Amino acid sequence: MELNINIDGKIGVLEIKGNLLGENDAKPISEIVEKCIGDNIVHFIFDLEEMQYLNSTGLSILINTMTKARKNNGEMCLVNSPKQLIQLLEITKLSAIIPQCGTVESAKNKLNTNNN
Numbered sequence: 001m002e003l004n005i006n007i008d009g010k011i012g013v014l015e016i017k018g019n020l021l022g023e024n025d026a027k028p029i030s031e032i033v034e035k036c037i038g039d040n041i042v043h044f045i046f047d048l049e050e051m052q053y054l055n056s057t058g059l060s061i062l063i064n065t066m067t068k069a070r071k072n073n074g075e076m077c078l079v080n081s082p083k084q085l086i087q088l089l090e091i092t093k094l095s096a097i098i099p100q101c102g103t104v105e106s107a108k109n110k111l112n113t114n115n116n
Contacts, residue, residue, distance in 0.1 A: 001025040005032055010074075011043040011111055012036045013104060017050040020058030033065050042074025043111040047104055049080035059088065066098060075099065077107040 002017040014029065033044065044065055066076040077099045078085075089095040101107035 003028055003032070005036075007036075007041060008108060009112075010041050011045060011108055012041050013045045013047060013108075015047045015050070019052050020054040020061065022055075022057050026057055026061040029061050030064065033068055037068060037072050037074075042069055042072040044069055044074070044076045045079055045101075045104055045107045045111070046076070047079045048082060048085065051082055051085070053082075054085060054088075059092075059094075062098065063094070075111055077101050077110060079104050079107050 001019055001021075004015040004017075006013045006015075012032070014032065016029075019025065020029075036042075036044070046062065046065075062076070062078070069076045079101050080103075081089075081100055086095070086100075089098060099110070101110055
């Protein structure tokens, strides 16, 4: 897995490339989220355009990030979710809980609107 983060105000945009499968993949994401929250960056966008596959560990890191963001008056949004993830979210009924947007810009607009 390759992870890149870009900060835009109070929004952290995390780009994930490759697979999000185990603890070795989840740990860097958790550390970045914790650091961001400590720096008062409480909104997160996961750009998953180049993510290939995720399992239950990957799904749990998304849920944990959303929970941490919301506990700090923030939010999380998924962008460019692969078909496999969309199906997983629908099967687990998480599609009604985890917000998704079409583009990074639309996610930023949604998060900035919710911030006001």
